[in-house]
Amino acid sequence: MDPILKIENLTISFGGIRALNKVSFEVEKGAIYSIIGPNGAGKTTIFNCISGIYQPSSGKIFLKGEDITYLRPDQVAKKGIARTFQNIELFSHMSTMDNLMLGRHIHMKTGIWRGATFIYKGSKAAREEIEHRGKVEEVIDFLELQAARNQFVVNLPYGTRKLVELGRALALDPEVILLDEPSAGMNMEEKGDLMFSIQDIRDDLGITVLLVEHDMNLIMDVSDRILALNFGEKIAEGLPEEIQKHPEVLKAYLGEEEKVA
């Protein structure tokens, strides 16, 4: 089976610093694929390259065999890749509902004229709004966000905001979802729930998940495969058990044993 997402020799430099150096990996459809590494290893940079926010210096990104390397972020979203951000990027003065409705943006058609002139329930704009509202309610049920539905995002606690952001990405109905540290700032209970949510996203919704995460317990529990990075270089890739014992990974995280003279 062809991989759904294929990254080839991805390289990007900022100034003189090489943030990524010839990183390649493949993600199978329906996998939960995690990227780990110490701070500054280039995890979020990979996400930014995939979602079109950064243009890589060289290398290619393929989605289902199609080259998406130099597309704009909104074009990448239309291809079916949704993402969340490390430091929550929600529309804070909109309600949870509207945040999720924005996730439906690419599936809706109402333009300026139709949007400004609909007057009755059966008009096209209203019908579309109602139809997509139904989809959004499914996401709300899926993540159990009912209590937050009509609240402004600014008033929500941090953990809930993280979930709203996840919900917004799910509302887009993506084929691949990029989660950038979804568990940061969550307590143990929320982390537990999140773990089940991530598995459900894959199992029930059939979405391929790419995960950047620092919580090793979560990573080892949910991941099918793991990519380990350090200083923009790929140091290991494989099953969770392999990564756990990999000497390069241990070195990156724990440091080397030094002989004391």
Next chain:
Amino acid sequence: MDIKRNYYEDIELFKSNTILVWSILFLIFLGILPWLIQKYHLLGMSIYIVNLITIHAIVAIGLNILVGYTGQISMGHAGFFALGAFTTVILILRWSFPLWVALPIAGFVSSAFGFILGLPALRLKGPYLAIATLGFGMTITTIIKHMEFFGGRMGLQAPRLYLFGTPMKDIHYYYVIMIIAVLMTIGAVKLIKTRVGRAFIAIRDSDIAAEAMGVNLTYYKTLAFAVSAFYTGIAGGLYAFILGFINPESFHLIMSITFLAMVVIGGLGSIMGSIAGAALMTFLDIKLQAIQDIPAIGPALVTFSQKYMSISGISNVAVIVYGLIMILIVLFEPLGIFGFWIRTKRYWKTWPF
């Protein structure tokens, strides 16, 4: 009371029967307003002032779509206002278009310029965008001033319009302007609730996330400028007729800034706030010109000003009071009149707790 039965109720214009009844009462009030003014001189208003307020309200709504909802600033809206006014007058004067054709054309001409101005806005933010739009507003009026086609420095006389053979007076214009204003208000409210409006707000709150969710920033930012300019252009066209005479000098920088002040004082990101802001600012602007008529404090202020600040007194002190009111509102209610309204509503909802 607050139970929703279906999804449509969330996007309905009239969310409850109470609102529907009030809206109808308000429309009836607007319908008989000219009669009330002529008979009782409400607040010393004339139909001219009401017309001016309504036109400013259309501009404020347009500008709020850009500033309050999309988060882009514009200090050049007097330019769009002038474009609308001159296009309408020239179309009627030179090619004798009827008003109902000339006005939309003026709106679209204005929005075309809005689109062009929107392009540099893609790369500019905050103060930089303010300067770029400021330049635009000043350039437009200068160009108009130096072209014979637009009547040059002398300006243009707005043609007299006829309604069923009789020349139109302020009161006729009142109904024309009011119907357009009501339709455009409803249009704006609906637009904000649907897909395009949501994209605007998303860009304001986090453009990076909006883009990652599939919102085409180029398209929606320029679209916001175009829509905003459309509203302003239509208002400009109407303005020409209630003024009767337009010249480029009257569309100056202060006008752009006053528009911005209306939006901020009314409440950023609120359609009803824009209307309230436009009403308050226009009303104050005109009423403060006769500040000596205000009982007790009026004459005292004028005397003070004459003694210490200028010879004429009135114009000086009027501007000072105007500025002071603006400062006080922004200081004590950063959300503007709209914020005040929200607080009052909440107070009554929870009363007596």
